[in-house]
Amino acid sequence: MKIAISGKGGVGKTTIMALLAEEFKKSGKDVMVIDADPSPHMAETLGVEHPEEIRPIAEMTKLLVERSGKTEGSPMYNMNPEVNDLLEKFMLSHNGMKLMVLGAIQNGDQGCACPENNVLRRMLTKLLLTKDQVVLLDMEAGVEHLGRGTIAGIDHLLIVVIPSKSSIRTALKVKKLAEDVRIPQISFVGNLIDDDDDKLFLEKGLGVRPVAFFPNSQAIRKAERQEIPIHTLERAADEAPYVLMQALIK
Numbered sequence: 001m002k003i004a005i006s007g008k009g010g011v012g013k014t015t016i017m018a019l020l021a022e023e024f025k026k027s028g029k030d031v032m033v034i035d036a037d038p039s040p041h042m043a044e045t046l047g048v049e050h051p052e053e054i055r056p057i058a059e060m061t062k063l064l065v066e067r068s069g070k071t072e073g074s075p076m077y078n079m080n081p082e083v084n085d086l087l088e089k090f091m092l093s094h095n096g097m098k099l100m101v102l103g104a105i106q107n108g109d110q111g112c113a114c115p116e117n118n119v120l121r122r123m124l125t126k127l128l129l130t131k132d133q134v135v136l137l138d139m140e141a142g143v144e145h146l147g148r149g150t151i152a153g154i155d156h157l158l159i160v161v162i163p164s165k166s167s168i169r170t171a172l173k174v175k176k177l178a179e180d181v182r183i184p185q186i187s188f189v190g191n192l193i194d195d196d197d198d199k200l201f202l203e204k205g206l207g208v209r210p211v212a213f214f215p216n217s218q219a220i221r222k223a224e225r226q227e228i229p230i231h232t233l234e235r236a237a238d239e240a241p242y243v244l245m246q247a248l249i250k
């Protein structure tokens with residue numbers, strides 16, 4: 001199963017992905033987390049000790065060009081880039097899961113992370129997973145990248161939304177775009193939830209009830225400040241990661 005996450009900036013995408021990764025791992029799944037945010041932050045959240053040592057895929061410009069085929073139709077264009085060996089090279093094993101960082105945009109003149117997105121798209125579409133494997137894709141805020149096809153091959157898109165009007169607006173926009181690019185499953189996930197009013201506000205604004213509600217958690221906030229890996233927190237988000245996982249495997 002390949003799961004991606006989207007939503008407005010700072011709503012908790014990385015936090016929720018990290019908690020979900022831990023939950024899937026606990027359930028016996030083989031978890032691979034891909035950080036596709038140009039300002040990657042997943043390694044810190046997962047408590048990787050030297051995140052600066054992770055070699056982002058984006059740094060391998062030559063490889064990227066070879067494998068993604070910058071100009072489709074040219075002799076360099078490779079329809080079937082070997083994805084598995086690439087994955088192996090750039091995977092970091094940490095706390096019983098695998099982490100891969102896509103990295104920042106290299107070519108400033110291009111204005112978009114096209115080669116990286118190409119590679120990611122190919123990897124995600126070619127990556128044949130067994131039923132015990134889960135790929136979790138953490139992404140940047142906003143909606144533009146949805147149009148770039150980064151998301152191809154994704155089975156389920158999670159849209160994180162907090163109880164505010166602007167967050168709901170963004171979430172609905174993301175949903176529309178995700179439908180346009182034909183992502184098979186799309187679900188909303190509520191975050192920073194204080195009470196039932198917050199849940200109701202989201203349900204009304206979205207027109208559908210989010211599949212899981214993550215509490216506004218002091219433990220999570222403190223962990224971030226003190227650089228405590230999120231998986232070491234004891235039930236920081238109550239049942240939410242479990243509920244979300246169940247919704248995904250249903």
Ligand SMILES: Nc1ncnc2c1ncn2[C@@H]1O[C@H](COP(=O)(O)OP(=O)(O)OP(=O)(O)O)[C@@H](O)[C@H]1O
Pocket residue numbers: 008009010011012013014015016037041139140141191192193214215216217218220221224
């Ligand atoms: N449920 C929660 N309770 C308390 N704090 C939270 C919760 N979820 C996220 N946070 C805090 O909110 C901040 C933003 O979270 P996070 O980095 O996960 O958001 P993001 O959507 O990935 O942001 P970006 O758009 O920058 O990638 C962090 O400081 C995080 O610790």
Ligand SMILES: [Mg+2]
Pocket residue numbers: 013014015037041138139
């Ligand atoms: Mg993030």
